[in-house]
Amino acid sequence: MRIDLHTHSTASDGTTSPVDLVRAAAATGLDVVALTDHDTTAGWAGAAEALPPGLTLVPGAELSCVWPAPDGRVIGMHLLAYLFDPAEPVLRAERARVRDGRIVRARRMVELMQADGYPVRWDDVLREAAGGPVGRPHVARALVRHRLVADVASAFTPEWIGRGGRYRVVKPDTEVVDAIRMVRAAGGVPVVAHPLAAARGAVVPAEAYAAMAAAGLAGLEADHLDHDADARRRTREIAADHGLLVTGSSDFHGANKAVALGAATTDPAVYEELLDQATGSAPVAA
Ligand code: AMP
Numbered sequence: 001m002r003i004d005l006h007t008h009s010t011a012s013d014g015t016t017s018p019v020d021l022v023r024a025a026a027a028t029g030l031d032v033v034a035l036t037d038h039d040t041t042a043g044w045a046g047a048a049e050a051l052p053p054g055l056t057l058v059p060g061a062e063l064s065c066v067w068p069a070p071d072g073r074v075i076g077m078h079l080l081a082y083l084f085d086p087a088e089p090v091l092r093a094e095r096a097r098v099r100d101g102r103i104v105r106a107r108r109m110v111e112l113m114q115a116d117g118y119p120v121r122w123d124d125v126l127r128e129a130a131g132g133p134v135g136r137p138h139v140a141r142a143l144v145r146h147r148l149v150a151d152v153a154s155a156f157t158p159e160w161i162g163r164g165g166r167y168r169v170v171k172p173d174t175e176v177v178d179a180i181r182m183v184r185a186a187g188g189v190p191v192v193a194h195p196l197a198a199a200r201g202a203v204v205p206a207e208a209y210a211a212m213a214a215a216g217l218a219g220l221e222a223d224h225l226d227h228d229a230d231a232r233r234r235t236r237e238i239a240a241d242h243g244l245l246v247t248g249s250s251d252f253h254g255a256n257k258a259v260a261l262g263a264a265t266t267d268p269a270v271y272e273e274l275l276d277q278a279t280g281s282a283p284v285a286a
Pocket residue numbers: 013038064134135136137152153156200253256257
């Protein structure tokens with residue numbers, strides 16, 4: 001069994017449509033793929049309808065969260081949520097609130113660039129987002145189109161919209177403990193994505209996971225492109241300390257990121273435990 005529990009489609013900041021994503025997942029030999037677009041479930045139906053025989057779809061999302069540190073810093077986090085009820089009103093409203101915040105924030109990024117004389121327009125970014133949640137990769141693609149940077153990765157620098165970036169603007173994300181409770185209340189299973197991905201910015205300290213575990217956190221994603229061997233080992237230690245499951249996944253984003261479907265996978269026994277905890281929606285098989 002090959003199980004990839006973290007992928008993005010054109011419903012957020014990937015470049016592969018939900019239909020093509022499930023076809024590619026089957027073609028690459030995956031047995032299970034989770035669709036986890038940022039702050040949206042918009043890709044679920046298309047992926048489910050196109051599901052090839054033999055592939056199971058785990059509907060999910062990657063929720064934009066923050067952990068407020070005791071010293072006043074606010075650390076960004078991503079929370080994978082699997083098999084929640086997409087109609088549950090509290091979590092649904094929170095996804096919409098975060099998506100609205102993404103628009104305000106990306107508009108501000110464009111304004112800051114325009115104030116510095118760059119020809120980027122809000123319309124350029126909106127077109128890249130194609131109706132989905134607007135993310136930094138869409139801003140990056142607009143920069144590529146204007147030949148201001150060579151490729152998407154080159155926009156994630158301090159000169160542009162990367163860590164400490166001149167045009168990086170924060171968005172109003174959900175406090176992670178609240179998000180964990182909301183996911184559980186919607187029948188879903190919450191797993192922290194790439195908890196020690198230090199290249200993205202500050203990471204949450206190990207001691208913060210006690211409160212998250214108490215709120216209902218199910219697991220931590222250890223095997224991920226942004227984790228080196230030491231980060232993977234430390235993630236497993238934190239998970240063991242708090243009785244959390246450990247997952248692995250690609251975080252596939254199509255052409256926006258140099259990683260293949262199935263580049264990392266989750267143990268079948270862990271997958272079964274995640275399924276056992278889910279009550280909000282069911283995995284889909286053709
Ligand atoms: P946002 O959620 O709008 O803040 O954008 C975060 C997204 O940017 C992530 O989900 C990735 O898809 C993408 N991203 C982050 N860092 C990089 C990077 N160094 N190169 C390419 N894409 C990145």
